[in-house]
Amino acid sequence: MDIVNSLPNPAECSELIYDLSGHKFEPEVACDIWIRILDHKWFLSEKLGRDVGTKVAVLDYIENTGAVDEGLISSENAGLLKELGAKMVDQSIWETISESQPPKQIVGKRIVLPLTEVELAQKHGVTPPKTILFFGPPGTGKTHFVKAIAGVLGWWYIEISPSDLMVDGTHAIGANLKRLMEKARNLDEAVIFIDEFEEIAGSRDNASRLDKSITNELLKQVPLLKQYAKRLLLVCATNYIRELDAALLRPGRFDCIIPVGGLDDQGRRTIFEYYLSKTNNPDVDVDRILAMIPLFTPADIEYLFQRVTQVAFERELAQKEDYRLTTELFLQVMPKVRPSLNVDLINDFKEECREFTRY
Ligand SMILES: Nc1ncnc2c1ncn2[C@@H]1O[C@H](COP(=O)(O)OP(=O)(O)O)[C@@H](O)[C@H]1O
Ligand SMILES: [Mg+2]
Known part of the structure; x- marks a missing residue:
């Protein structure tokens, strides 16, 4: 029919x-x-x-x-x-991330394709991942990538913040997590995202207020999730992978542990041009500005545009004539936006990549 x-x-x-x-x-x-x-x-x-x-x-x-x-x-x-605040995410997010921006290629090949090319994956014995951990410095786009995955798959996006799990006090995190995962197992085609994962899964040394029972609960829930035939992804993200309980990072827990780090030139350009395209008739020397922001994260670029566009808006309001965004305006505002990355952070991150990456 x-x-x-x-x-x-x-x-x-x-x-x-x-x-x-x-x-x-x-x-x-x-x-x-x-x-x-x-x-x-x-x-x-x-x-x-x-x-x-x-x-x-x-x-x-x-x-x-x-x-x-x-x-x-x-x-x-x-x-x-x-109840879980499930949302549908726009598919266009995935397309606005440049192909060269890490970890788009890895995410595409290792996560998205096995879930969309199901028969071919089965034919070759490729098992789509069910549990994923993203790590990397703040503002590098971890949350952005999780949304992009939900969008490109056309799955529900359910974001759980640690505070949702802590509402009944830290002693109840394990129980709340269990309840959440039991509920989530009834869904199909959903990405369940736990952000700031170190808040609930910190090691005992680093987060004394937390109890080992949370790690134990997670270790119980992960295999249950994997047994399930339904299409579900549990994605966690952390800025501080070293703070996570080591038991969670051993093989068999997360199928993929993926770094989300600094941008390359093309990735920075794509994001810059994306935000620039939303401004008023800009007249900007993009190459010149890009050369000045090698340590900017996506979040820094977004913030730079927030500042610049606010000034442009205020100037037009005061001068009452069309105000175009110019290179000079960027040069004026730039000193007020500090890059999130620095050499030490990048070196630490490289070390973390060597130690923890797995996909
Ligand atoms: N191509 C892109 N990749 C990553 N982030 C982007 C991109 N384009 C725009 N952004 C914006 O940059 C910010 C990145 O922050 P976020 O994803 O929250 O980082 P994190 O979760 O790693 O702290 C978000 O506001 C996001 O919308
Ligand atoms: Mg985030």
């Missing part, structure tokens, strides 16, 4: 939605909902600039239109997605 072009009968509509989402609708309302879902699929495809699958459209429709609250459906997953 061509499910997009011919309208199924009420029972079939109900069944289709159930198969795609696990949500049960009464046949009397199912056809109406089905039409709205197809509409939503079109809307979402326009918004994201790609053809989204019917399954994604169904789940996003249910998540974002309040259909659950209207009492139209009875589903655990819709409530769960809402």
Whole structure:
């Protein structure tokens, strides 16, 4: 049956939605909902600039239109997605990262392709990773990469901050983590991201307030996650990999441990030009500015543009005539933005790369 072009009968509509989402609708309302879902699929495809699958459209429709609250459906997953703050991420993030920016190539080959070229991966015995750890200095784009992965896969993005797990006190982190992972295992096609991972998984020496039970809980949850057939990724990120409990870094825990470090020239240029393209009619010597910011992270470049565009905005407001962004303005603002990276940090990071990288 061509499910997009011919309208199924009420029972079939109900069944289709159930198969795609696990949500049960009464046949009397199912056809109406089905039409709205197809509409939503079109809307979402326009918004994201790609053809989204019917399954994604169904789940996003249910998540974002309040259909659950209207009492139209009875589903655990819709409530769960809402509770966990699941979001759909724009696919364009992946495309705006330059191919040369580490670790785009590694992430593409090792994480994205085995999950999108499933049969070929199976044929060659390649197992897609389920647990990933990103490490690297602050502002280098760890969070950005996790969002980009969710976006390019078209999966749900669920961000868990350590404070979410600590709400009931540090003694309850292990229990909260367990509850979270038990819930997450009911989902399909989701990236679960724990940021600032050292906050909950620090070693006993470095974080005395934490208990070994958190590491133990993680060590229990990881194999459970791997046994599961559902398409789930647990991604953790840390600025301080040395602070993590060594037990977590041994082989068999994280499938991939991937460094996210400084930018190369092309990576810096791509990000610079991306932000520049959003400014007013700029007249800027890009090569000259780029040569001055070799130690800037993506976050520093973003901040530089925040400062520069604010000044441009204020000047036009004061002068009441069109104000173009110029090289001179960058040169004026630049001394106020300090690079996050320095030689010591880069050397430490190189050492960490040698010691911990695995994919
Ligand atoms: N190509 C890119 N790679 C990484 N970050 C980028 C890129 N383009 C823009 N950014 C921005 O730079 C910042 C990087 O910070 P973030 O991902 O939070 O770093 P981290 O998680 O490593 O501290 C984000 O605001 C992100 O949106
Ligand atoms: Mg981050």
